[in-house]
Amino acid sequence: MTDPFLIEGPALISFSGGRTSAYMLWRILQAHGGTLPDDVHVCFANTGKEREETLRFVHECATRWGVRVRWLEFVTERKSAGPEGRIQEVGYNSASREGEPFDRLIAEKQAVPSTIRxxxxxxxxxxxxxxxxxxxxxxxxxxxVEVIGIRADEADRARRLREKERNASRKIETPLIAAGIRKDDVLGFWKRQDFDLQLPRGYGNCDHCPFVGLKNRVARARFDPAGTFWWAKHEKDRNFAMGRESVVEILGMVAQSPELIPDDYADAECGLWCAGEAA
Known part of the structure; x- marks a missing residue:
């Protein structure tokens, strides 16, 4: 039987910075004897709103495992800029940490992403x-080939991703599903390692994504209230809430509610589990 982690290039391995995609990367490296083919690229797209723990984890995986991870950031959506002008390559030290790529996108759109718009x-x-x-x-x-870290217990997300008409031409592979890897397998792997993502399970990589469930939003705001300020400022500037509840409303719930634990662990690609969209 062919090893699902033996990836034939040209291919892009999307590294979200979570435990699941990191485990997938490790399995792919093992299948290739520790060294990837030149036409198989590992990429981490940084929005500037990933938590510092996520950035350190991506850097540590690359360093410990001896794999090159390309750190990429959005610059502009203008087609005239060409791909060389629409993105920039950064590194661990130079990566945006104050939401700059996201700021640029909001400025160009003159709007904030939301459940409505x-x-x-x-x-x-x-x-x-x-x-x-x-x-x-x-x-x-x-x-x-686009290699995405979706587990077997998240297979419905992969199905929805492939069913979207706009994704019909994409070659998407999900080796974790092919190998039957589930949440407990991933968590068991990280328990055996001498390093790990220093985020509690369930808090996700995007610090205050407005599209996760209410319970998760309240728990994240309680865990990291300062991280909400960037989101609140954009909502105030545009006079429009991104989620079903505004950040101000979420902070009000934090002040009134008992401590909540986020819903079940999921750290798949941004968008796949919180919005059901392509990632």
Whole structure:
């Protein structure tokens, strides 16, 4: 039987910065004897709103495992800029940490993503940024394999992803599903390692994504209230709430509610589990 983690290039491995995609990357490296082919690229798309723990984890995985991870950030959505102008490559030290890529997107859109106007943040800051990176290598969607970290217990997300008409031409592979890897397998792996993502399970990589459930939003705001300020400022500037509840309303719930624990662990690609959109 063919090893699902033996990836044939050209391919892009999308590393979200979570435990699941990190485990997938480790399995792919093992299948390739520790060294990936030159045409198999590992990419991390940084929105500037990933938590510092996530950035350290991505850097540590790359350093400990000896794999090159390309850190990419959105610059502009203008088609005239070409792929070389729409993204920039950064590193652990130079990566944005104050939401700068997201700020640029909001400025160009003159709007904030929302449950009403559209959850387009993942599309531009993640999907298109990764696609522009591959375009710099002369490859368009469907001309390379996209490897995404979705577990077998999240298979419905992969199905929805493939069913979207706009994804019909994409070659999407989910080796964790093919190998039957579930949540407990991933968590068991990290318990055996001497390093781990230093975030409690359930808190996610995007610090205060407005599209997760209410319980998760309240728990995240309680865990990291300062991280909500960036989101609250954009909501105030645009006079529009991104989620079903505004950040101010969420902070009010934090002040009134007992401590909540986020819903079940999920750290798949941004958008796949909180919005059901392509990532």
């Amino acid at each position: 559209g959850r387009w943040c993942t599309d531009y800051l993640k999907v298109r940024t990764l696609q522009d990176f591959m375009a710099l290598h002369g490859l368009g969607p469907g001309q390379y």
